[in-house]
Amino acid sequence: MPSPRRYNGDPAAAGRGQGRLKGDDRLDEVKGQVTEVTGLLHDALEKSVQRGENLDRLDRRAENLAAESRHFKSASRQVARQMWWKNKRMQLVLGLVALAVLGAIGFILYWELGRKKK
Numbered sequence: 001m002p003s004p005r006r007y008n009g010d011p012a013a014a015g016r017g018q019g020r021l022k023g024d025d026r027l028d029e030v031k032g033q034v035t036e037v038t039g040l041l042h043d044a045l046e047k048s049v050q051r052g053e054n055l056d057r058l059d060r061r062a063e064n065l066a067a068e069s070r071h072f073k074s075a076s077r078q079v080a081r082q083m084w085w086k087n088k089r090m091q092l093v094l095g096l097v098a099l100a101v102l103g104a105i106g107f108i109l110y111w112e113l114g115r116k117k118k
Helices: 018-117
Strands: none
Touching: none
16 A cells, blocks of 8 residues: 655645655756746846946947037137237237337437438
8 A cells, every 4th residue: 555645844745746746846946047047137137238328328428528529629729729810919019019129229320320420
């Protein structure tokens, strides 16, 4: 006569033979592995989405930086032109002042030399 089955506390195993418990244990082990792999896949997916968001943010920052650099380049060219003209005006003024000083010295010398001849 077969030995009486004992209840081991698992309702799923109630009414099954001992040979069947080993299969259930294997099934539980595989289910645990599937759950673990699913969790790892969810984590990997979340990290991938996060990387995508970070890349989007980085792309926006790069676009803003490119726009700012174009603005800076045009503004710096404008300032360089303004400074070039300011420098040229200053050179012109200094040249005219030097010419006026030389003209005054020449006039004084001419005046003094003309007086001494008389």
